[in-house]
Amino acid sequence: MGRTKTDHRPLILVTNDDGVTAGGIKALIEVVRPYGDIVVVAPDQAMSGMSHAITVKVPLYLSKIHAEKGLEIYKSNGTPADCVKLALNTLLPKQPDFVVSGINHGINSSVSMHYSGTMGGAREGVLNGIPSIGFSLLDYRADADFSTAIHYSREIFSSVISHGIEAGICYNVNIPKGKGINGIKVCRQAKGRWVEEFDERIDPRGRTYYWLTGHFENHEPEADDTDEWALANGFVSIVPCNIDATHFSGIQKLRESGIGQVSSHNIV
Amino acid sequence: MGRTKTDHRPLILVTNDDGVTAGGIKALIEVVRPYGDIVVVAPDQAMSGMSHAITVKVPLYLSKIHAEKGLEIYKSNGTPADCVKLALNTLLPKQPDFVVSGINHGINSSVSMHYSGTMGGAREGVLNGIPSIGFSLLDYRADADFSTAIHYSREIFSSVISHGIEAGICYNVNIPKGKGINGIKVCRQAKGRWVEEFDERIDPRGRTYYWLTGHFENHEPEADDTDEWALANGFVSIVPCNIDATHFSGIQKLRESGIGQVSSHNIV
Numbered sequence: 001m002g003r004t005k006t007d008h009r010p011l012i013l014v015t016n017d018d019g020v021t022a023g024g025i026k027a028l029i030e031v032v033r034p035y036g037d038i039v040v041v042a043p044d045q046a047m048s049g050m051s052h053a054i055t056v057k058v059p060l061y062l063s064k065i066h067a068e069k070g071l072e073i074y075k076s077n078g079t080p081a082d083c084v085k086l087a088l089n090t091l092l093p094k095q096p097d098f099v100v101s102g103i104n105h106g107i108n109s110s111v112s113m114h115y116s117g118t119m120g121g122a123r124e125g126v127l128n129g130i131p132s133i134g135f136s137l138l139d140y141r142a143d144a145d146f147s148t149a150i151h152y153s154r155e156i157f158s159s160v161i162s163h164g165i166e167a168g169i170c171y172n173v174n175i176p177k178g179k180g181i182n183g184i185k186v187c188r189q190a191k192g193r194w195v196e197e198f199d200e201r202i203d204p205r206g207r208t209y210y211w212l213t214g215h216f217e218n219h220e221p222e223a224d225d226t227d228e229w230a231l232a233n234g235f236v237s238i239v240p241c242n243i244d245a246t247h248f249s250g251i252q253k254l255r256e257s258g259i260g261q262v263s264s265h266n267i268v
Numbered sequence: 269m270g271r272t273k274t275d276h277r278p279l280i281l282v283t284n285d286d287g288v289t290a291g292g293i294k295a296l297i298e299v300v301r302p303y304g305d306i307v308v309v310a311p312d313q314a315m316s317g318m319s320h321a322i323t324v325k326v327p328l329y330l331s332k333i334h335a336e337k338g339l340e341i342y343k344s345n346g347t348p349a350d351c352v353k354l355a356l357n358t359l360l361p362k363q364p365d366f367v368v369s370g371i372n373h374g375i376n377s378s379v380s381m382h383y384s385g386t387m388g389g390a391r392e393g394v395l396n397g398i399p400s401i402g403f404s405l406l407d408y409r410a411d412a413d414f415s416t417a418i419h420y421s422r423e424i425f426s427s428v429i430s431h432g433i434e435a436g437i438c439y440n441v442n443i444p445k446g447k448g449i450n451g452i453k454v455c456r457q458a459k460g461r462w463v464e465e466f467d468e469r470i471d472p473r474g475r476t477y478y479w480l481t482g483h484f485e486n487h488e489p490e491a492d493d494t495d496e497w498a499l500a501n502g503f504v505s506i507v508p509c510n511i512d513a514t515h516f517s518g519i520q521k522l523r524e525s526g527i528g529q530v531s532s533h534n535i536v
Contacts, residue, residue, distance in 0.1 A: 051320040059477040114320045159527040188514040209327040240518035246456040250508040259427040
């Protein structure tokens with residue numbers, strides 16, 4: 001395991017994708033506040049579905065909106081990944097000990113983690129060598145009740161404080177709605193996909209337009225080791241996620257397929 | 269390997285992140301045109317750095333801008349991932365046989381694949397069970413010369429037509445600039461990170477703002493099996509990339525760490 005217990009007061013960077021005023025980020029601040037000094041850098045507007053996007057077309061601004069002992073809060077016009085970059089490069093006096101992102105209003109299990117701005121923020125942390133966790137709650141409502149989520153998120157964060165996180169890995173934590181949670185389960189990402197994804201309408205000028213919608217289809221509902229199974233059965237899911245996307249076992253097979261060898265050029 | 273030779277004329281979906289008018293997508297159409305019927309759905313503006321973002325705040329429009337035998341071109345206000353979703357859900361009469369994305373004006377090797385809209389488009393293809401490839405050229409200029417890139421991209425695409433791609437995997441192809449390419453190399457993703465990421469300026473109203481910039485730092489320059497090594501040594505790199513981000517070998521270790529077991533709740 002990587003970085004573990006520290007002999008100084010930890011510096012904890014908090015971000016999210018629902019924006020700095022969301023209930024979920026207030027909940028996450030409450031989760032981590034007992035464990036260190038907190039700096040929050042979060043988007044000034046909702047950034048749901050922004051994945052690991054970074055902003056290259058417009059310049060980024062950063063402004064302090066709150067400061068008290070042990071807690072500073074900044075907002076930015078950037079994405080969650082931008083917020084982490086801004087914190088690391090322009091704001092913090094040293095590398096933070098942890099990056100936490102969320103608590104998202106809505107679930108980011110299975111392949112949804114690829115679309116998730118929450119997980120984009122967490123992944124940006126681990127890309128910079130910092131133990132990082134994304135937290136999401138299966139409740140999209142702005143007034144979602146985070147009390148149970150706070151309890152379990154703190155339990156997980158406390159374990160990470162003690163044990164660290166392996167280098168190159170971040171945790172994708174998803175939490176069921178409601179009070180009756182059965183426990184915490186370490187899982188793999190379920191295989192599945194989103195289907196029937198658009199709501200088609202006609203605008204006042206007669207043009208067809210589409211709202212992104214749809215529902216998730218679990219391709220392996222019987223498998224009891226996935227995050228989808230855990231959530232459907234009342235467990236908090238934790239998936240350890242690689243930032244290295246290489247499909248290692250496919251490399252040799254791909255070489256043996258002779259890819260590229262139809263050319264007269266050298267192949268290595 | 270998954271889907272291989274087909275006994276019908278393949279349907280090939282093309283997207284990119286530099287926008288439908290970019291030179292790179294014209295190059296990619298040229299790459300795949302001999303192999304099937306082509307439908308292009310690409311952003312109406314530059315979407316660099318948009319990763320796997322999807323659009324949830326505004327509705328999406330789709331309009332046909334070109335049609336000839338075997339080639340239809342549509343533009344959308346969405347991201348590359350949105351463009352693939354729109355094509356699959358609202359436009360195409362059947363699942364396409366391949367999704368290709370690019371050719372990007374600029375490189376998407378190593379961790380940059382996480383920020384890449386080009387790779388977001390390709391990943392959306394494989395999330396839907398379609399063999400998918402992202403192509404990028406190490407030349408950011410709008411007037412980049414794609415002639416050598418077309419040659420190598422076609423060589424790779426031709427091999428994929430013959431051999432298919434394993435389910436759940438997409439290829440991240442990066443191509444050096446210039447004519448003197450040494451061949452094609454199947455690689456893993458190099459470990460590294462972006463550093464010194466912001467150019468700080470003062471706007472006319474006296475406010476500090478930041479442009480995202482920086483440079484990539486390869487953390488293993490000696491390793492000769494990475495995409496960064498291949499590109500630095502004049503080879504086209506192909507990295508087979510997982511859509512399943514699970515760090516499988518970390519699951520047991522994480523269970524053994526006793527994560528969550530400080531609570532009185534059941535742990536599975």
